[in-house]
Amino acid sequence: MKVLSAIVPCYNEEENIVDFYHEFMKNEAFFREKDVALELYFIDDGSKDGTAAEVKKLAGRDERVHLVSFSRNFGKEAAIYAGLEKAKGDYVVFLDADLQDPPSLLPEMYGYVEQGYDSVATRRVTRKGEPPLRSFFARIFYRLMKKISRTEIMDGARDYRLMTRQVVDAILSMGEYNRFSKGIFGWVGFETKWLEFENIERKKGETKWSFWRLFLYSIDGITAFSTAPLAFAAFMGVLFCLAAFALIIFTIVRKAIFGDPTSGWPSLVCIISLVSGVQLFCLGIVGQYLAKTYMEVKRRPIYLVKEEI
Ligand code: UDP
Ligand code: MG
Numbered sequence: 001m002k003v004l005s006a007i008v009p010c011y012n013e014e015e016n017i018v019d020f021y022h023e024f025m026k027n028e029a030f031f032r033e034k035d036v037a038l039e040l041y042f043i044d045d046g047s048k049d050g051t052a053a054e055v056k057k058l059a060g061r062d063e064r065v066h067l068v069s070f071s072r073n074f075g076k077e078a079a080i081y082a083g084l085e086k087a088k089g090d091y092v093v094f095l096d097a098d099l100q101d102p103p104s105l106l107p108e109m110y111g112y113v114e115q116g117y118d119s120v121a122t123r124r125v126t127r128k129g130e131p132p133l134r135s136f137f138a139r140i141f142y143r144l145m146k147k148i149s150r151t152e153i154m155d156g157a158r159d160y161r162l163m164t165r166q167v168v169d170a171i172l173s174m175g176e177y178n179r180f181s182k183g184i185f186g187w188v189g190f191e192t193k194w195l196e197f198e199n200i201e202r203k204k205g206e207t208k209w210s211f212w213r214l215f216l217y218s219i220d221g222i223t224a225f226s227t228a229p230l231a232f233a234a235f236m237g238v239l240f241c242l243a244a245f246a247l248i249i250f251t252i253v254r255k256a257i258f259g260d261p262t263s264g265w266p267s268l269v270c271i272i273s274l275v276s277g278v279q280l281f282c283l284g285i286v287g288q289y290l291a292k293t294y295m296e297v298k299r300r301p302i303y304l305v306k307e308e309i
Contacts, residue, residue, distance in 0.1 A: 002036045002090040004110070004162075007083030009076045010055075011045040013097040015204040017054040021065070024095070024103040034110065036091075039064045043083050046073035052307070059309050069307040076208075077179040078303040080159065084172055086308075093162040098202040101160035105195065109162040118190035119163040122197060123156040129201040134211060141218045148228035152186040153221070154194070161185060176224070177296050180217075183225040223292050230289060233282035240275060247271075 006024060010017065024040065031038055042055040044067060052069050059065040068082055080094060091113060095101040101122070109120040127135040142155035159181055163171075170188040185192075209217075222229065 003039060003088065004031060004036050004091045004093065005039050005041060005083075005087035005089030007041045007043060007080065007087055007092060007094045008097050009043045009045055009079030009083070009094070010047060010051050010097045011073060011076070011079075011208050012047045012049045012051060013205060014047070014050040014054050016097045016099065017042065017051060017058065019203060020095075020097050020099060020103075021058055021062075023099060024106075027103060027106045030107045031110070034114075036110070037064075039066065039087075039089060041066045041068060041083050041087055042097075043079040043086075044069040045076065045079045046070045056309065067307070067309040068305055071304040071306040074303045076159075077181055080181055081179060082303045082305070084168055087168070090165050091162060092165075092168050094159050096158075096160070098205060100200050100202055101158055102197065102200060105160075105197065106162070109195065112193040112195075113162060113164060116191070117193040119161055119167050119185070120193045120195060121154070121185065122158050122160040122195045123154050124158060124199040125156060125196045126199045127156070128199045130199070134214070137211075137215075137218075141221070145221065145225070148222070149183070149226040151183050151225045153182050153225070154186075157182055157185075163190075166190070175302075177298075177300065177302060178220055178224050178292050179302070180221040180224040183221060187225070219288065220292075223288055227289070229285045233285045236278055236282055240278060 008020065013020075021040070025038075028038060042051075042065070044052045044055065046069075052067060055065065055067040059067055066086070068086055070078070070082070083094065084092065091110070093106065093109070095103060105122065109122075112120045127138070139155065142153065145153045167188060167190050170190070171184055174184055174188070
């Protein structure tokens with residue numbers, strides 16, 4: 001008998017746990033027929049509400065339910081990694097606790113794995129119900145990533161993925177500290193089938209991703225999967241050297257023809273401000289990569305477990 005492990009990152013999701021469990025278990029009959037056993041790993045990412053208590057209640061009734069509680073909030077990426085480490089199934093799937101990743105899609109996803117695909121990924125084709133500003137920046141981010149990264153990162157991709165043990169082991173072999181799963185999934189490759197669905201709004205509770213948090217996350221994604229900004233900094237350097245060279249020639253010629261080399265104080269101020277701005281910006285880019293390298297070099301654990309059931 002094969003085992004399908006579902007990993008559910010939860011951060012303050014007490015209202016959703018039971019609903020999720022029932023929705024997920026609707027697939028039980030389908031998988032029993034396929035001779036596949038189900039197990040659930042709720043990764044409590046340092047919730048401050050009754051999430052862990054809700055999961056414990058479920059675990060008391062159903063031994064297929066497991067709980068991993070973090071010592072604090074480590075972020076969804078850490079929860080995904082922890083889930084991968086804990087899950088022992090032949091197949092592993094991630095789902096959000098808020099039912100935005102419909103469990104009813106699982107039989108179809110499993111069908112593709114049976115056909116020989118190594119992983120089945122999902123993407124939402126609409127962003128219905130999302131603030132327009134957020135959708136706008138999300139589009140820009142994906143378009144930019146497409147240009148500057150060689151790793152395939154799909155617009156609208158969800159973390160809702162079903163994968164075989166081989167893919168899971170490949171992802172686990174990437175022990176980096178700055179984790180950007182959408183990039184990691186693309187980086188490991190393998191045969192992936194993409195399913196599309198319309199955006200489903202969160203059933204209960206609130207999103208945990210503020211605009212600012214998403215912005216920082218996008219910078220994580222860029223630095224983790226592209227070094228193009230560094231090349232951009234070098235390019236700016238060359239560009240400004242050329243401009244400065246042209247300016248020198250211009251100044252010399254002007255002096256030779258008209259005299260008075262000391263005029264032009266306002267333009268000098270403008271040039272100095274512009275150039276120092278560009279310099280600081282490029283220094284900032286280098287700083288970002290340095291900071292990420294610093295965090296990586298420390299080799300801190302990606303998460304810490306407080307309790308496990
Ligand atoms: N989540 C998490 N840790 C966090 C933030 C979110 O484990 O620090 C979980 C959350 O409980 C949910 C999933 O990640 O199951 C997706 O989060 P959310 O629904 O808030 O994001 P959105 O769907 O709005 O992008
Ligand atoms: Mg959600």
